Amino acid sequence: MAMMTPQDIQIRVHSRRGSNMIHPVSLESPQAQPAATPNPNVVIFREVKHFKKWFPWLIPSFVIANTVMFVITMYVNNCPKNSISCAARFLGRFSFQPFSENPLLGPSSSALEKMGALDVGKVVHKHEVRIGLIYLISGVGGSLLSALFIQTNISVGASGALFGLLGGMLSELITNWSIYVNKVAAFLTLVLIIAINLAVGILPHVDNFAHIGGFLSGFLLGFVFLIRPQFGWVTQRYASPGYSSTPSSRKFKAYQCILWLVSLILLIFGITVGMVTLLRGVNLNDRCSWCHYLSCVPTSRWSCNTQPVSCQAEQTGSRYTLTCSNSSKSRTYSLLNPTATQIQGLCAQLCR
Incomplete structure (x- = not known):
């Protein structure tokens, strides 16, 4: 029966910045390799779990x-x-x-x-149910785009549906442009709010694909559900008897009808193609090599790699050679009695 030496210990880690606690897990014996002499100086470091003490707020x-x-x-x-x-x-x-x-x-x-x-009568008779439809369908669109790009992690939240409401506000402003007074100021303010919220999505651990999918779905739904008739047509229809007004031949302008039709076609086509692609198990990252930057942009302060960090360390005296299992990158460090946490930190830096 083989005995497990200290050099054979495997450590699993989930690295979190600023923590200094290690939670041990069950030990695993390395797989036996026939016709190979084990090297007692080889240590395999897998992700070591670090948990930072925090107050639940x-x-x-x-x-x-x-x-x-x-x-x-x-x-x-x-x-x-x-x-x-x-x-x-x-x-x-x-x-x-x-x-x-x-x-x-x-x-x-x-x-x-x-x-x-909310008063049920006001919601039904004033057609505020359309806002609810935009919210729900945008949530579906956001979840669909997220599932097509992020297939190794779980993403939850209602932010995709909320971004759909922002997209609906923007398209409502565009399709009903003529009825607004301070239209340019409203447009610039809304675009600034949307840009800031989408920019937050490039941070790690934020699913910006859900935000983008929800925003695009809500943007198209706004052209479909939030179209308003022209003021002249409304005045003519609800004018008191004997009141003469300039006749308005059309309820909606031509560009409103075009935007309504194009948006409806794009929405149905996009959701249908997305569902078929998802059911076929297609990962859109394989079709778009740069699209992952839409959800996270790596910098010197954070990494966008959510895969477990794994390194193999080989000791020769006070020199440690770390080899990243994910990228095969290798580097040698001069260390004097390093702890497992210190080696794991170097491993995380090496595998970035």
Whole structure:
């Protein structure tokens, strides 16, 4: 039975900047190589997991924000003043509506509307459901483009759908250009906001493909769903009897109809081709060698490589030769009793 020497230990790592903690994992014995003499000076370093101590602030912030909004809503509700009966009346102004009106111990529907809740009738009759469709379809478009380019990691979030709303705002401004007053200022402001948000996507660990896919989907959907009739046509249609106005022959201008048709065709074609390509298992990075820069641009401060870092180290006295398993790059270092963390750091720099 073979014994495992300290030189045979394999260490797995997930490197995180600024950390100094190593969490050991199970040891793996190296595969036996027939007709080969093992070298006791060879050490294989795989990714060593580093975890930085941090304070969980995101979820507590959401909890605090929701609690504050609930207290404000109950203050606006003021059940003792606006209702005959209240639950937990000892809370005074913050008491709840009766169970028959709100069994979840909360405010009345009128108080929720004052705080910005949606009215179903207004949503349906004022066609605000179109915004919901843009949000949902943009989320699908963003996830589709992300899946076509990023196939080795998991990406989650609603940012693709939110970028779809930005794209819809931009196309709505373009297709209804004639009805805006400060159109140039609105256009430049919107383009600046979009550019800044897309620029953030070139940072590592940000799925900018979802942002781009959602933005393009929402941009096309805005031409389809957010087209508005011309002011002259609306005036003529809703004018009071006896009021004479210049007749308007068309509800929409020619360029609006062209943008509507072209956008609808491109949207259907793009989603269909994307779904077929995804189901066939095609990786678009193989078809576009530079497209990965749209999601992450490597610099001297960060790396865009999300693959596990693996190095092989060979010791000769105080000299260590590291060889990156991913790129086969090799470099020799003069080190005096280095720790595994120090060697792993050099390995991460070598494999960048």
